[in-house]
Amino acid sequence: MSEQTQVPEGGLRGKADRNAYVSGNFDLRAELPAAPPADGRVTWESGGSRVMRVTDARTAYDALERGSSGPGPRLTVTGAELGTMRVATSRGPATVPAWLFTLDGYDTPLKRAAVTPSKLPQTPVAPAEDVSTGELRSLGGLVEVADDGRAVTVMALHGSCDDGPAVDVLETGGSVVLSAYVRGTQDGPCAASLEAEEVVVRLAEPVGGRIVVDAFTGRPVPFEEPNARSMGLS
Numbered sequence: 001m002s003e004q005t006q007v008p009e010g011g012l013r014g015k016a017d018r019n020a021y022v023s024g025n026f027d028l029r030a031e032l033p034a035a036p037p038a039d040g041r042v043t044w045e046s047g048g049s050r051v052m053r054v055t056d057a058r059t060a061y062d063a064l065e066r067g068s069s070g071p072g073p074r075l076t077v078t079g080a081e082l083g084t085m086r087v088a089t090s091r092g093p094a095t096v097p098a099w100l101f102t103l104d105g106y107d108t109p110l111k112r113a114a115v116t117p118s119k120l121p122q123t124p125v126a127p128a129e130d131v132s133t134g135e136l137r138s139l140g141g142l143v144e145v146a147d148d149g150r151a152v153t154v155m156a157l158h159g160s161c162d163d164g165p166a167v168d169v170l171e172t173g174g175s176v177v178l179s180a181y182v183r184g185t186q187d188g189p190c191a192a193s194l195e196a197e198e199v200v201v202r203l204a205e206p207v208g209g210r211i212v213v214d215a216f217t218g219r220p221v222p223f224e225e226p227n228a229r230s231m232g233l234s
Contacts, residue, residue, distance in 0.1 A: 149206030
């Protein structure tokens with residue numbers, strides 16, 4: 001549920017490096033490692049693991065570069081080795097195999113997950129279209145699932161001129177669909193600001209292996225991590 005690429009600790013330095021990263025402008029000044037082990041292990045903090053096929057360094061590098069050869073600033077890769085990285089998944093935080101690319105001028109590597117994210121399950125809803133923001137809102141993230149699985153806590157967004165957020169739920173055999181909206185929307189001028197608030201949603205049955213879906217986006221609700229919006233391994 002998070003990005004497959006993580007920039008060096010502290011982020012990219014300066015506008016030029018950030019533009020190079022977004023544009024896929026990389027220069028390779030190193031020999032990429034040969035074929036890695038065929039399989040690697042994904043391990044969840046909550047327990048359990050899964051063996052998945054590891055992609056090679058060239059595939060990971062090509063995903064960063066995206067075939068770009070455009071003008072402008074560039075990031076230089078001076079080395080690569082197989083390591084690990086921590087990601088957010090639909091089952092919580094996990095450690096996955098990753099290619100660690102050394103960048104010229106940086107003390108810590110740029111990381112790219114070395115396993116292919118699982119295909120997201122089919123959701124029972126399509127993204128909302130032509131719906132007033134007063135009727136349906138996007139969720140900010142999944143914060144917690146109760147120990148018994150019968151409640152989920154999500155971050156819901158609302159403005160400064162309403163009575164706060166609310167979340168309805170539709171449960172099916174394979175999914176828990178959450179529809180976020182605001183209550184008591186006021187007419188007239190209002191400050192253009194959004195506030196996030198935790199909302200606990202009670203369920204008729206434990207979440208179990210069902211996918212938690214945002215009705216607004218039609219996609220799984222991402223896990224919320226401290227100081228980050230997580231956006232998959234499932």
